[in-house]
Amino acid sequence: MSLRRDPLGPLDREAVRQGADVPTRVHVPGDGDGISGELFHHEVHRFADGSRVPGWREGHDPGKDAAEVPDPAQVAVPEDLRAEIEDYMSRYPDPRSAAIPALAAAQRLHGWCSPDAIEQVACVMRLTPGYLTAVAGFYDMLETRPVGRKTVYVCTNISCSLRGGDELLAALKGQLADDPDVNIRGFECLGACDIAPMCSVDGVYVGPVDDAEIPVLAEQIAAGADPLPLKQLVRRRVADTAANSDGVEVEAIEAGTIGPVLHTDGPATGGNDIPGAAR
Incomplete structure (x- = not known):
């Protein structure tokens, strides 16, 4: 006989399946030395519409017209944007999977996912603007303002935060606060913990980024210069030689400003005896 107790007995599993309106068993102290079990019925308050949560159906309006896909004859889409979106759509079995890169392309053109930008993407992808607005509002890299x-x-994730990421964010915000052309904000993780603290420009x-480099970076x-x-x-x-970049300044490597970088067409430049070693 197993001593393992099922955390959900048959009655409890039924309660989970049916909701909180079914009887559930609780143990209460009895008069004797043991524990007796009692059944009780837990009443759940319901609102006038029958729901347990107020207002959850307020967004549903049966009297409204159904969402429509924009008419291509009425929406002007820049040809370059159309071609880019169609290229993204061709890469996925389900064309809707191209929604994120398509919105990103429109954002690069318009500066943000404006109503016009979303309508253009919806027109090409044959989706409703509401669907794409929901996608744009969910993903952090898509701007809806x-x-x-x-x-x-x-x-500002843990690795960068421990090495000064929060201070870097505050300093750059302070120096670039008056520049309306700069959109600067913290990001949960950029996946580059080995170069913390870091930023994406x-x-x-x-x-x-060292403290002394922050004014220069700002x-x-x-100025729109190379950061x-x-x-x-x-x-x-x-370590992957095929993933390294060409054109790194040899003088900087030899001076020790940056480490040696591997090139795809030859061995490592600089003083490292192990070609391909990560640094």
Whole structure:
């Protein structure tokens, strides 16, 4: 005989299946030395519409017209945007899977996922604007309000936070607060813990960013210049030789400013005896 107790007995499982309106068994102290079991019926309050949660159906209006897909004859879509969206759609078995890259493409063109941008994507993908608005509102990298065209994400997850990510975010916000063209905010994780603290400047990963480099980085962001070229992730060597970038400044490597970087067409540049070793 097993001494293992099923955490959900038959009656409890039925309660879970049917809801809280069915009897459930609880143990209460008895008059004797043992424990006696009693059944009780737990009444659940219901509102006028029969639901247990007020207002959950307020968004449902049977009198409203059904959502419609925009008419291609009435929506002007830039040809480059249309071609890019159709290319994304061709890569997935279900074309709806292209919603995120399609919205990102529209955001690059319009600066944010504006109603016009969403309508253009909906027209090409043959979806309702409401569906795409829900997608845009869920994913953090899609903007549903006007923002600056220069996007700066500062990682504030644990690795970066422990190494000064929060201070980096506060410092950059302070120096770029008056620039309406810069959209700077914290980001939960950018997946580059090895270069903490780091940030993404229009998709370019930069780090680790030292305190002394913050004013320089802020000036480069404001001017639209290449951010801290010697601290960019693409200039760091990795074990996969095919994944490394060409064109790294040999002088900087020899001076020790950055580590040696492997090139796809030859051995490592710099003083490392193990080609392909990660650094």
